[in-house]
Every structure is written in C-alpha cells, then in structure tokens.
Amino acid sequence: MTKILIAYGTTEGQTSRIADHIADVIRKHGVEAQALDLKGSKDVSPADYDAVIVGGSIHMGKHQEDVADFVRTNRAALERLPSAFFSVSLAAHGDMENAEAYVANFEQQTGWHPTKVGLFSGALLYREYGLLKRWMMKRIVRDKPGILSTDTSRDHEYTDWEQVKRFTEDFLGRLVPEDTAKTTG
Numbered sequence: 001m002t003k004i005l006i007a008y009g010t011t012e013g014q015t016s017r018i019a020d021h022i023a024d025v026i027r028k029h030g031v032e033a034q035a036l037d038l039k040g041s042k043d044v045s046p047a048d049y050d051a052v053i054v055g056g057s058i059h060m061g062k063h064q065e066d067v068a069d070f071v072r073t074n075r076a077a078l079e080r081l082p083s084a085f086f087s088v089s090l091a092a093h094g095d096m097e098n099a100e101a102y103v104a105n106f107e108q109q110t111g112w113h114p115t116k117v118g119l120f121s122g123a124l125l126y127r128e129y130g131l132l133k134r135w136m137m138k139r140i141v142r143d144k145p146g147i148l149s150t151d152t153s154r155d156h157e158y159t160d161w162e163q164v165k166r167f168t169e170d171f172l173g174r175l176v177p178e179d180t181a182k183t184t185g
C-alpha cells in the first residue's frame with residue numbers, strides 16, 4: 001500500500017495541526033500517512049515511503065533548522081520521490097511576497113527546489129506566548145494594521161483548512177494510483 005510521510009518542524013504547534021490535517025485527508029483517500037515532528041525523529045528516512053511532504057513554520061524570517069537539516073540530508077530522495085513542501089507563516093495571510101521570499105530563501109539554503117509548494121497562514125497564539133513574545137508579536141502586528149488582530153486576550157487562527165485539503169488532494173492526484181491499478185488491472 002502507498003505510504004506517505006509528512007515530515008515537519010513546529011515551534012508553537014500550528015504546523016503540527018496542519019500536518020495532522022494533511023495526514024487525515026490522505027487517510028480518507030485510503031492511503032497510509034504518517035506525520036512526524038522532525039524534532040523527535042532525526043533518523044526518519046524518506047526511502048521507507050512512496051512520497052514525502054515536508055513542512056515548517058517561519059520564526060524571525062526562517063524555517064526551523066531541523067527542517068533544513070532533514071532536507072539537506074535527504075535531498076536526493078526528495079528529488080527522486082514525489083514530494084512537496086509547505087510553509088506556514090503569518091505573511092501568507094496578506095503578504096504573499098514575503099511568504100514566497102521565505103520559501104525562496106529555504107530553497108537557496110537547502111538546494112532543494114520542490115515541484116509543489118503550499119503557503120499556509122498560521123496562527124497568532126497570544127494566550128500561549130510568554131510575556132515577551134506576546135509583546136513582540138503585538139508590535140509586529142501593529143505595524144501592519146488591519147490584516148492581523150492585536151487583541152491579545154485570545155488566540156487567532158488564520159489557517160485556511162480548505163486550502164490545506166486542496167493542496168493535499170492535488171498532491172495525491174499527481175501520484176500514480178498503484179493500488180487502484182492493481183485491483184482494476
């Protein structure tokens with residue numbers, strides 16, 4: 001049976017929720033999926049899977065180092081297998097130029113040029129940040145009025161779950177339907 005790896009990095013958990021959603025969508029299509037946080041799974045090998053989706057989130061303009069390391073180590077496999085990349089940021093909510101620039105930097109940093117890229121809006125988890133992080137995030141958000149909320153009394157999720165589903169189903173659609181071919185052929 002086809003098995004897909006979703007290898008991701010996360011700092012506050014939103015990319016983890018997105019990776020789980022991708023895995024759920026894949027499983028609903030009868031394909032096996034495993035979402036793995038790269039922080040605790042350094043030795044995971046894409047060679048054990050039929051396709052790989054890599055994801056990470058942006059903090060201070062950069063994706064997690066764990067994600068870049070994984071891509072550098074496994075670049076040959078990512079180029080051989082069907083693969084895709086998704087980047088989670090707040091820039092993806094109304095500042096696409098920056099969201100795209102983050103991915104361009106990642107490509108330069110790793111040498112990997114994924115054939116399919118998803119730019120997903122993340123979350124502003126004011127209630128979960130410590131005092132300093134909350135203050136800093138509010139300042140950053142205040143500089144871009146009207147796009148993101150400065151109401152620190154609650155968390156704000158900007159992820160478009162339908163977009164995540166479409167990205168996943170489009171990726172699945174590009175895979176050779178091996179199991180289907182076996183049963184019908």
Ligand SMILES: Cc1cc2nc3c(=O)[nH]c(=O)nc-3n(C[C@H](O)[C@H](O)[C@H](O)COP(=O)(O)O)c2cc1C
Nearest residue numbers: 010011012013014015057060061089090091122123
């Ligand atoms: C300290 C901090 C720095 C961030 N820096 C950026 C940034 O430079 N650009 C951006 O678009 N989003 C930035 N974000 C927003 C995150 O990408 C967003 O909150 C995302 O949902 C985080 O995903 P994660 O929970 O999987 O780590 C930052 C968030 C935090 C908390």
